[in-house]
Amino acid sequence: MKWDDIQEMPCSVARALSIVGDRWTLLILRDSFMGTKRFDKFQKQIGLSRHRLTDRLNKLVKYEILRKVPYQEKPRRHEYRLTRKGVELYPVLMTLAKWGDNWMAGENGPPIEYFHTACNHQMSMNLSCSECGEVINPKEVIPKVGPGLKAYSESVRSK
Amino acid sequence: MKWDDIQEMPCSVARALSIVGDRWTLLILRDSFMGTKRFDKFQKQIGLSRHRLTDRLNKLVKYEILRKVPYQEKPRRHEYRLTRKGVELYPVLMTLAKWGDNWMAGENGPPIEYFHTACNHQMSMNLSCSECGEVINPKEVIPKVGPGLKAYSESVRSK
DNA sequence: CACTTAAGTTCCATTTTAGGACTCACTAAA
DNA sequence: TTTAGTGAGTCCTAAAATGGAACTTAAGTG
Numbered sequence: 001m002k003w004d005d006i007q008e009m010p011c012s013v014a015r016a017l018s019i020v021g022d023r024w025t026l027l028i029l030r031d032s033f034m035g036t037k038r039f040d041k042f043q044k045q046i047g048l049s050r051h052r053l054t055d056r057l058n059k060l061v062k063y064e065i066l067r068k069v070p071y072q073e074k075p076r077r078h079e080y081r082l083t084r085k086g087v088e089l090y091p092v093l094m095t096l097a098k099w100g101d102n103w104m105a106g107e108n109g110p111p112i113e114y115f116h117t118a119c120n121h122q123m124s125m126n127l128s129c130s131e132c133g134e135v136i137n138p139k140e141v142i143p144k145v146g147p148g149l150k151a152y153s154e155s156v157r158s159k
Numbered sequence: 160m161k162w163d164d165i166q167e168m169p170c171s172v173a174r175a176l177s178i179v180g181d182r183w184t185l186l187i188l189r190d191s192f193m194g195t196k197r198f199d200k201f202q203k204q205i206g207l208s209r210h211r212l213t214d215r216l217n218k219l220v221k222y223e224i225l226r227k228v229p230y231q232e233k234p235r236r237h238e239y240r241l242t243r244k245g246v247e248l249y250p251v252l253m254t255l256a257k258w259g260d261n262w263m264a265g266e267n268g269p270p271i272e273y274f275h276t277a278c279n280h281q282m283s284m285n286l287s288c289s290e291c292g293e294v295i296n297p298k299e300v301i302p303k304v305g306p307g308l309k310a311y312s313e314s315v316r317s318k
Numbered sequence: 319c320a321c322t323t324a325a326g327t328t329c330c331a332t333t334t335t336a337g338g339a340c341t342c343a344c345t346a347a348a
Numbered sequence: 349t350t351t352a353g354t355g356a357g358t359c360c361t362a363a364a365a366t367g368g369a370a371c372t373t374a375a376g377t378g
Contacts, residue, residue: 001206010270012259013189030172039325047160049367075374090297091254091286100171111169111308115301119291127250128287132278138249142274149270234344
């Protein structure tokens with residue numbers, strides 16, 4: 001199976017990873033969320049080759065996760081900003097960060113801490129139910145076949 | 160920068176990705192959460208080469224995200240089960256899935272839907288604040304230098 | 319004019335990956 | 349008692365992805 005094929009899988013995790021699941025893309029997005037917008041800054045902060053960075057940024061623009069916004073003419077220069085679609089990857093980054101904090105931080109503790117201005121507390125983030133608001137326990141969540149998978153199975157069967 | 164070097168970065172996202180941020184690992188874990196435990200089953204469901212799978216499973220065992228549990232002797236066979244550390248990757252998978260549902264599902268809708276037995280509703284998952292319980296708005300979260308980053312800067316400066 | 323900056327490109331050597339064939343230890347079927 | 353099958357790998361080679369350094373373009377600076 002080639003990497004590009006996983007985009008076809010009837011699985012939202014696979015489809016998301018087909019865009020964001022390579023070596024560097026999530027690190028680029030981490031920097032985007034921290035305010036980085038320009039090519040050289042990404043390159044220095046992340047330390048990947050310029051070649052790769054060009055590639056990844058173009059892919060993110062193609063999939064409308066970042067967009068190029070000109071910030072000067074003569075010479076024409078532009079910066080990369082998160083779109084709505086990009087901003088919605090925030091939970092992915094934050095859950096990764098939390099797991100890293102919990103399991104990979106080492107003796108010095110987490111590198112970054114988070115402060116919630118809405119309630120004035122240092123905090124961490126949990127998953128909660130959109131309906132009842134309670135914190136999620138994985139055992140209380142049951143995955144069921146949804147319309148996308150049903151349609152897929154039918155289309156496979158009819159071949 | 161080599162891939163292995165990102166583990167040294169003072170960033171929890173980078174450290175988490177150094178383990179789960181390659182082409183296949185999160186797909187393996189997705190299957191683990193869906194109940195898959197055996198080599199061949201992973202291989203068939205994901206469609207990666209056996210060679211890669213061996214590699215990835217060993218890495219996950221090494222980092223104590225999965226553990227090998229024997230289920231028969233003669234010949235000795237074992238299955239791969241999530242550890243506590245592994246189970247705590249649940250939010251990462253679910254936030255990826257939600258993003259995929261929202262942005263990559265296509266006209267047929269999401270392949271999987273989720274049902275919360277605690278409240279008896281079909282639901283999706285949000286990030287909420289550990290302190291006040293409110294749903295998180297990224298703009299209301301301020302990252303601050305934590306102890307891990309402070310220790311790191313000091314150790315760099317003293318060189 | 320020589321130097322610098324931002325944002326890429328080009329080239330080449332090295333790494334990683336995909337996919338198929340092969341192995342090993344055992345069990346079940348003919 | 350050969351034959352086939354299964355689970356879990358290992359080995360090999362060609363193809364793809366990557367890292368690093370040097371080069372390019374279009375300005376602006378001293």
